[in-house]
Amino acid sequence: MTYAQIVGWGYAVPARTMTNFEIEKMVDTSDEWIRTRTGISERRIAGPKETTATLATRAAQNALQVADLSPSKVDLVIVATSTPDYPLPSVASIIQDSIGASRAGAFDINAACSGFIYALAVASGMIASGIYETILVIGADTLSRMIDWTDRSTCILFGDGAGALLLRKSDCPTGLRACVLGSDGSGVGSLYIPAGGSRAPLTVEHVQNRQHLIKMKGSEVYRFAIQAITQATQQAVQQAGLTVDDIDLFIPHQANIRIIQAAAKALKIPPEKVFSNVHRYGNTSTASIPIALCEAIEMGKVGVGANLALVGFGAGLAWGAAIVQWGVDATPVPVAWWKSVIRNIHSREAVVRSFALRTQRRLDALRRFNGVNGI
Numbered sequence: 001m002t003y004a005q006i007v008g009w010g011y012a013v014p015a016r017t018m019t020n021f022e023i024e025k026m027v028d029t030s031d032e033w034i035r036t037r038t039g040i041s042e043r044r045i046a047g048p049k050e051t052t053a054t055l056a057t058r059a060a061q062n063a064l065q066v067a068d069l070s071p072s073k074v075d076l077v078i079v080a081t082s083t084p085d086y087p088l089p090s091v092a093s094i095i096q097d098s099i100g101a102s103r104a105g106a107f108d109i110n111a112a113c114s115g116f117i118y119a120l121a122v123a124s125g126m127i128a129s130g131i132y133e134t135i136l137v138i139g140a141d142t143l144s145r146m147i148d149w150t151d152r153s154t155c156i157l158f159g160d161g162a163g164a165l166l167l168r169k170s171d172c173p174t175g176l177r178a179c180v181l182g183s184d185g186s187g188v189g190s191l192y193i194p195a196g197g198s199r200a201p202l203t204v205e206h207v208q209n210r211q212h213l214i215k216m217k218g219s220e221v222y223r224f225a226i227q228a229i230t231q232a233t234q235q236a237v238q239q240a241g242l243t244v245d246d247i248d249l250f251i252p253h254q255a256n257i258r259i260i261q262a263a264a265k266a267l268k269i270p271p272e273k274v275f276s277n278v279h280r281y282g283n284t285s286t287a288s289i290p291i292a293l294c295e296a297i298e299m300g301k302v303g304v305g306a307n308l309a310l311v312g313f314g315a316g317l318a319w320g321a322a323i324v325q326w327g328v329d330a331t332p333v334p335v336a337w338w339k340s341v342i343r344n345i346h347s348r349e350a351v352v353r354s355f356a357l358r359t360q361r362r363l364d365a366l367r368r369f370n371g372v373n374g375i
């Protein structure tokens, strides 16, 4: 039997921190309201030169470094995102190029805040079925670019970031043990961006009416979230042949501490087994679960054999729960100087390769133009 072992992990967040006190100056709210209703104190906001792809590239490079693997070994890059750099092409193609994964295929998945669980399920299935051996799974979003900074019910919630896992073929029974994916599309209007898609291509009027920005019925999503997390986790745990007591660490989507605590209470998971960093990052959408997992690893909370419950929910309405059995020793090892040099060479190689391919394309176009015009 073939399994998809998680052998690398990494995350990236923008350097710029925005506190609740800053938001107090933009809309009618208070630090106290935001903290007590959501648990959020601050979030990271992408700078002018940062995008979903730049954050995802850093997260991917960190995951490759942990795994000590060359990007040329990657077979496939999957990025879960709802804020791609362009409507077309995928962020995954940008990452494939930026990290120098010269052999890899690439595509995006959009399942909003649940996207990372969907991507993990697809990647694990592809490895288990023998199609691929090494897949980079990334969750990355810059929702700050889609937020209405005059809407106090949404602008307080979101932040930007990216998290990545590197999955490799293994004979050890490890990685994804069970997975539950679900959707209730009747809830589209609970959380969506009305304009900018094929239904309402963007016009000046849409922008003037702020229809290109996130609209959310917060209390509807709140009620859905608790039920979705609870049911999906119970189903996934059962599918894995475990009980909730067997879960060593519960890492739900980091949207609101009240949602996390209510779901943990309903599932009877004690607080010490619940991971949350929502106070520092807010809701980073599909990046929240991999970022939280990376931080849990950094804090020594993920040991070999640990059963992790990862649960996402959000726009769609969609949800996903994954039971993951951790398989590798995650104790950080100091990186040898020569490995840092090789890593540097790989990232420069990727830049040079990308430049050479673009130049080649321009030269080909020029040659064709000259041929057609008889020059």
Ligand code: UT7
Residues within 6 Å of the ligand: 028, 029, 030, 033, 034, 037, 038, 113, 152, 153, 156, 191, 216, 217, 218, 219, 220, 221, 222, 225, 255, 256, 283, 285, 313, 314, 315
């Ligand atoms: O990835 C999934 C994404 N979304 C979520 O997970 C969001 C889920 N929902 C939530 O987290 C919560 O519903 C919110 C944090 C968005 C709102 O908290 P709530 O306790 O559900 O508040 P509410 O929407 O019921 O509003 C209560 C009051 C309202 O005032 P009135 O009508 O009672 O006078 C709001 O206008 O709080 C008001 N309010 C605010 N007040 C101060 C809403 N936002 C704010 C704010 N500051 N930022």
